[in-house]
Amino acid sequence: xxxxxxxxxxxxxxxxxxxxxxxxxxxxxxxxxxxxxxxxxxxxxxxxxxxxxxxxxxxxxxxxxxxxxxxxxxxxxxxxxxxxxxxxxxxxxxxxxxxxxxxxxxxxxxxxxxxxxxxxxxxxxxxxxxxxxxxxxxxxxxxxxxxxxxxxxxxxxxxxxxxxxxxxxxxxxxxxxxxxxxxxxxxxxxxxxxxxxxxxxxxxxxxxxxxxxxxxxxxxxxxxxxxxxxxxxxxxxxxxxxxxxxxxxxxxxxxxxxxxxxxxxxxxxxxxxxxxxxxxxxxxxx
Amino acid sequence: xxxxxxxxxxxxxxxxxxxxxxxxxxxxxxxxxxxxxxxxxxxxxxxxxxxxxxxxxxxxxxxxxxxxxxxxxxxxxxxxxxxxxxxxxxxxxxxxxxxxxxxxxxxxxxxxxxxxxxxxxxxxxxxxxxxxxxxxxxxxxxxxxxxxxxxxxxxxxxxxxxxxxxxxxxxxxxxxxxxxxxxxxxxxxxxxxxxxxxxxxxxxxxxxxxxxxxxxxxxxxxxxxxxxxxxxxxxxxxxxxxxxxxxxxxxxxxxxxxxxxxxxxxxxxxxxxxxxxxxxxxxxxxxxxxxxxxxxxxxxxxxxxxxxxxxxxxxxxxxxxxxxxxxxxxxxxxxxx
Numbered sequence: 369x370x371x372x373x374x375x376x377x378x379x380x381x382x383x384x385x386x387x388x389x390x391x392x393x394x395x396x397x398x399x400x401x402x403x404x405x406x407x408x409x410x411x412x413x414x415x416x417x418x419x420x421x422x423x424x425x426x427x428x429x430x431x432x433x434x435x436x437x438x439x440x441x442x443x444x445x446x447x448x449x450x451x452x453x454x455x456x457x458x459x460x461x462x463x464x465x466x467x468x469x470x471x472x473x474x475x476x477x478x479x480x481x482x483x484x485x486x487x488x489x490x491x492x493x494x495x496x497x498x499x500x501x502x503x504x505x506x507x508x509x510x511x512x513x514x515x516x517x518x519x520x521x522x523x524x525x526x527x528x529x530x531x532x533x534x535x536x537x538x539x540x541x542x543x544x545x546x547x548x549x550x551x552x553x554x555x556x557x558x559x560x561x562x563x564x565x566x567x568x569x570x571x572x573x574x575x576x577x578x579x580x581x582x583x584x585x586x587x588x589x590x591x592x593x594x595x596x597x598x599x600x601x602x603x604x605x606x607x608x609x610x611x612x613x614x615x616x617x618x619x620x621x622x623x624x625x626x627x628x629x630x631x632x633x634x635x636x637x638x639x640x641x642x643x644x645x646x647x648x649x650x651x652x653x654x
Numbered sequence: 655x656x657x658x659x660x661x662x663x664x665x666x667x668x669x670x671x672x673x674x675x676x677x678x679x680x681x682x683x684x685x686x687x688x689x690x691x692x693x694x695x696x697x698x699x700x701x702x703x704x705x706x707x708x709x710x711x712x713x714x715x716x717x718x719x720x721x722x723x724x725x726x727x728x729x730x731x732x733x734x735x736x737x738x739x740x741x742x743x744x745x746x747x748x749x750x751x752x753x754x755x756x757x758x759x760x761x762x763x764x765x766x767x768x769x770x771x772x773x774x775x776x777x778x779x780x781x782x783x784x785x786x787x788x789x790x791x792x793x794x795x796x797x798x799x800x801x802x803x804x805x806x807x808x809x810x811x812x813x814x815x816x817x818x819x820x821x822x823x824x825x826x827x828x829x830x831x832x833x834x835x836x837x838x839x840x841x842x843x844x845x846x847x848x849x850x851x852x853x854x855x856x857x858x859x860x861x862x863x864x865x866x867x868x869x870x871x872x873x874x875x876x877x878x879x880x881x882x883x884x885x886x887x888x889x890x891x892x893x894x895x896x897x898x899x900x901x902x903x904x905x906x907x908x909x910x911x912x913x914x915x916x917x918x919x920x921x922x923x924x925x926x927x928x929x930x931x932x933x934x935x936x937x938x939x940x941x942x943x944x945x946x947x948x949x950x951x952x953x954x955x956x957x958x959x960x961x962x963x964x965x966x967x968x969x970x971x972x973x974x975x976x977x978x979x980x981x982x983x984x985x986x987x988x989x990x991x
Contacts, residue, residue: 397684400850405750434749460723627703634968
């Protein structure tokens with residue numbers, strides 16, 4: 369078309385190359401809790417995200433706290449002093465956690481968000497904006513992360529565009545705790561050692577049953593054979609160490625005896641305690 | 655009419671509230687995650703934090719918590735610590751979090767938490783709060799796939815004794831207090847709000863096997879058992895030291911009594927002589943004589959605490975052994991097939 373000076377609409381790619389974000393379950397719990405406790409007139413909750421930036425560019429979001437705010441049709445006001453106070457308090461405990469962004473509940477990104485994003489970008493070079501949809505508008509709870517990208521026309525800044533970045537939910541501690549505890553609304557008793565063992569064994573048994581059924585189905589021709597799965601199963605079965613029966617028996621018996629010895633020792637210790645206590649308190653001073 | 659109503663109000667105000675005994679501690683999943691995160695980040699150092707919540711009937715609800723910064727041994731930081739606490743509580747109040755302190759949590763290593771400091775902290779808290787609990791979390795046990803979370807409370811009879819600061823055998827027999835009665839463990843219930851439960855179910859589908867299961871099925875429990883045994887042996891040494899103190903006390907007591915008897919005999923013999931000689935008999939007691947000085951009985955608090963600790967280790971060893979047996983037999987059957 370017409371050549372000559374044309375100002376080009378530039379899309380700058382994020383400068384610090386933030387590839388993705390990882391969020392810990394604690395942050396989601398915190399956000400939900402704050403949302404449930406929000407004051408009646410507020411529609412959504414806004415707060416700060418704390419965490420760290422990993423060397424490969426991923427942002428690790430580890431903690432969060434809510435910040436009181438007032439919102440009207442045109443403007444949004446954040447309680448900045450509160451934000452700073454909480455930040456100082458949190459950093460006393462864990463100085464490594466710094467601000468990495470902010471969150472808000474509700475599905476999309478609204479107009480007011482740009483202002484808040486601006487405020488946070490003064491504290492941190494490239495803040496992450498996390499939205500947690502507590503209203504389940506799409507029929508599911510969506511958690512999304514955005515970074516803002518400046519749209520500039522020549523030299524002038526036009527607007528900020530929110531680009532979504534991939535978000536990963538890293539669940540290591542939650543899994544360790546035992547997922548049932550965190551998922552249900554009420555758990556009556558924390559499982560102790562043996563009960564937990566029982567549950568695990570049950571799950572293992574179920575898995576083995578599934579594999580058995582699958583192999584049977586394939587052999588009888590009910591299910592088309594998938595070579596990959598077959599190879600995987602063969603590898604797994606072959607990964608059991610091949611020990612000759614006497615060697616394995618010896619190994620097992622040794623371990624068994626060690627455990628039995630420890631049990632015996634602990635029973636002796638308890639007997640000793642019982643005796644000592646009887647002697648101590650029953651001793652009469654003549 | 656007004657009179658009787660006023661009187662009944664006065665009566666109502668005058669009667670003391672009957673405190674129902676604490677039966678259950680209800681913790682929110684949020685609090686558990688926070689405690690785990692805090693303790694794990696700073697392990698092996700021991701950390702503490704404050705619990706916030708509500709005290710309702712026979713249930714103590716813990717709805718939120720915040721960690722304490724690690725304190726250096728410095729006098730100035732005392733005031734800082736108090737300021738930090740006030741600041742946090744104030745800020746949390748603004749976002750509608752329950753502002754009552756209901757206790758504190760601390761991390762521990764291998765269950766070695768029964769110390770005099772714990773009891774003293776309990777007494778401090780008990781001054782201000784009617785009911786408080788201490789939650790103990792053991793991060794090293796969680797590597798075995800067990801959520802090692804316990805809620806503890808000092809038993810009432812023990813608290814009375816502690817205030818009177820007397821731990822002699824007499825008093826303990828009176829109250830029928832043994833080492834098992836010092837700490838009471840309260841069952842824990844976990845509750846989550848519906849919103850969180852919906853989110854969690856959504857975000858992470860039910861996998862058939864979780865990391866927790868992998869941890870539980872791990873065959874190597876040796877390092878853990880070794881450390882447990884080491885701690886157990888150390889505690890036994892401490893216990894024997896305490897026992898020796900007692901033995902020494904009893905021996906010196908009986909020696910003192912023998913001396914008293916001998917002195918009394920001599921006095922009596924002297925008195926007989928004096929009577930025969932016509933003089934006044936000397937008194938049969940002599941408080942200034944050092945052999946009549948009562949020897950203080952050593953306090954049994956330490957030995958009780960140590961006993962508790964040993965019992966704890968034994969329990970842990972038993973638990974882990976049970977698990978190991980299961981695993982070993984599982985391996986055996988896998989191998990046979």
